[in-house]
Amino acid sequence: MFLFRLLLKNAFRHRLRTILTMVGLVVAICAFGLLRTIIDAWYAGVEGTSSVRLVTRNSISLTFPLPLNYAERLRNVEGVTGVSWSNWFGGVYITERNFFPQFAVEPASYLALYPEYILSDEEKKAFILDRQGCIVGRKLAEQYGWKIGDQIPLRGTIYPGTWTFTLRGIWDGADAKTDESQMLFHWQYLTETTKKRLKRSTDFVGVYIVRINEPDNAPLISERIDQQFKNSLAETLTETEKAFQLGFVSMSEAILVAVNAVSYVIIIIIMAVMANTMSMTARERLAEYATLKALGFSPSFVVKLLFGESLVIALIGGGAGMLLTLPIAAGFAKAVGTLFPVFVVSETTMALQVLACLVVGVVAAAWPAWKMSRIDIVNGLMHVA
Structure with a gap:
């Protein structure tokens, strides 16, 4: 509990920067979830098919x-x-x-x-x-x-x-x-x-x-x-109901590939923003980390602080983005009407959002954590002067 309070306090020491980073995370995670839901909606007709139904049409x-x-x-x-x-x-x-x-x-x-x-x-x-x-x-x-x-x-x-x-x-x-x-x-x-x-x-x-x-x-x-x-x-062509529906989906496969790629590009962009935030945080606290090492704290403790702070920011911002995805998806479904017959944020999409938050938090802190774990105590203390 003490460590969590410390991480939370550290995360908001530079309040404006942290809030702006979280806003970026909210937008990114929400956009990622919405794009994934659009892809799911495109395949909804396929997922809703029955394995005991065939469709026979003119060949x-x-x-x-x-x-x-x-x-x-x-x-x-x-x-x-x-x-x-x-x-x-x-x-x-x-x-x-x-x-x-x-x-x-x-x-x-x-x-x-x-x-x-x-x-x-x-x-x-x-x-x-x-x-x-x-x-x-x-x-x-x-x-x-x-x-x-x-x-x-x-x-x-x-x-x-x-x-x-x-x-x-x-x-x-x-x-x-x-x-x-x-x-x-x-x-x-x-x-x-x-x-x-x-x-x-x-x-x-x-x-x-x-x-x-x-x-x-x-x-x-x-x-x-x-x-x-x-x-x-x-003459006839008979195929499973799923294959029949996939025939329609395949006509727009290029669009689906593009939407899928954009959803992951968004995560990569916010990862870069988050990494920049954590790098700035590490540079500002160079003397503090050197002091901790001088007092006998191991390099792994410094690593935990940076990873923990990054994950706190990522999970708070990402969690808000996940919650915002639900009403936005509902509004989007209402706006498009019957274009997407089934438009529901799936459990898989939400799991991917959580995974994206964790990946962003871990990757963003990796470089600063490695650098801070290797700092020289004397040089670090000189930095404060």
Whole structure:
């Protein structure tokens, strides 16, 4: 306790310099945490995937649909325990800035494949029975202030016209990784309405979602599915849900690498600032350290003083930065809306922040501590004169 009080008192002997250094630490650790959270949010869709779900799409591109009659053939593939499908809708709610994912799905089979969407039995039944009904995630409903029974108009881009849906349910995610920023409505309503408006066949789907019996069988079942549709007019590409999501993430890999690099550059910069602070501190107290050695204190005691003081400054400033990360991340998540469906400061990010604080504290004090442990007592005492 005495040593800690001594370290705390020493840390604030030059109050202005210490406070400015701590402010720099607060900014650096907070920025580091925010950037790491952005990277985590980018991969949130990947982390929230299921190991027992596969995605089957057209082998050429996602823009090419698959026939509806593939569904029955998929159900007959060995190892498949459930099949559903979805279409990307791409509608606009009021203005183009209000972006959020909208999918036309087959309600009963789709919800059976996504148990992480927690919906009451009453809401689920109301959604299934209402051909013009829809359900949305809790985050999306809160963003736009929607309530059960509200009418939600969307202006179609891929599918022309104005589409109005009745909100029949709001789901909660089973955990923090579950996406609550999507809207789901009836595929049957989409295809029937489009058929009336465009006077053409619409018995096509965007992708099939396939549930399998064992995660370890994913490669084998994927091969069986693709083999079944080989040499057809619409060949398929089947992959795990995680691989499917990683395909989207890989498109922005260069951005993620840059963000990751910047997060560590920030730590290196504050480390240099901290090292400068500790070097100035050591030079100012040269005579004091020489006096301690003259009184019989070992060089290791001087080293402990410098390392301890550096760690106290780093942990206080870094701790404040960690605490500030949480409200800033919450405000950032609110500002970006559905751009990042899941934006939560993870335990891993906080652990990295603590580690960054410790590394900054240790590295910043390393050189001054080594120098002060080797000072000559006579020269050190002469320095005071």
